[in-house]
Amino acid sequence: MAAGKVSKNARREGAKELTSKWGGKITMKSVFENGKMRHFAVCDKTGNQARKPRDLM
Numbered sequence: 258m259a260a261g262k263v264s265k266n267a268r269r270e271g272a273k274e275l276t277s278k279w280g281g282k283i284t285m286k287s288v289f290e291n292g293k294m295r296h297f298a299v300c301d302k303t304g305n306q307a308r309k310p311r312d313l314m
Contacts, residue, residue, distance in 0.1 A: 283314075
């Protein structure tokens with residue numbers, strides 16, 4: 258269930274295959290806004306977003 262001690266940036270590279278509680282694949286995305294890089298997790302099936310992949314599991 259948990260991805261272990263892997264940083265958000267490392268998960269973005271696709272090192273692990275994570276699935277959400279809705280059965281979709283979790284992908285990490287990054288957006289540059291207000292002068293900062295913001296990372297968030299997205300469920301491909303439902304489109305739900307969360308700050309961490311664990312919140313979607």
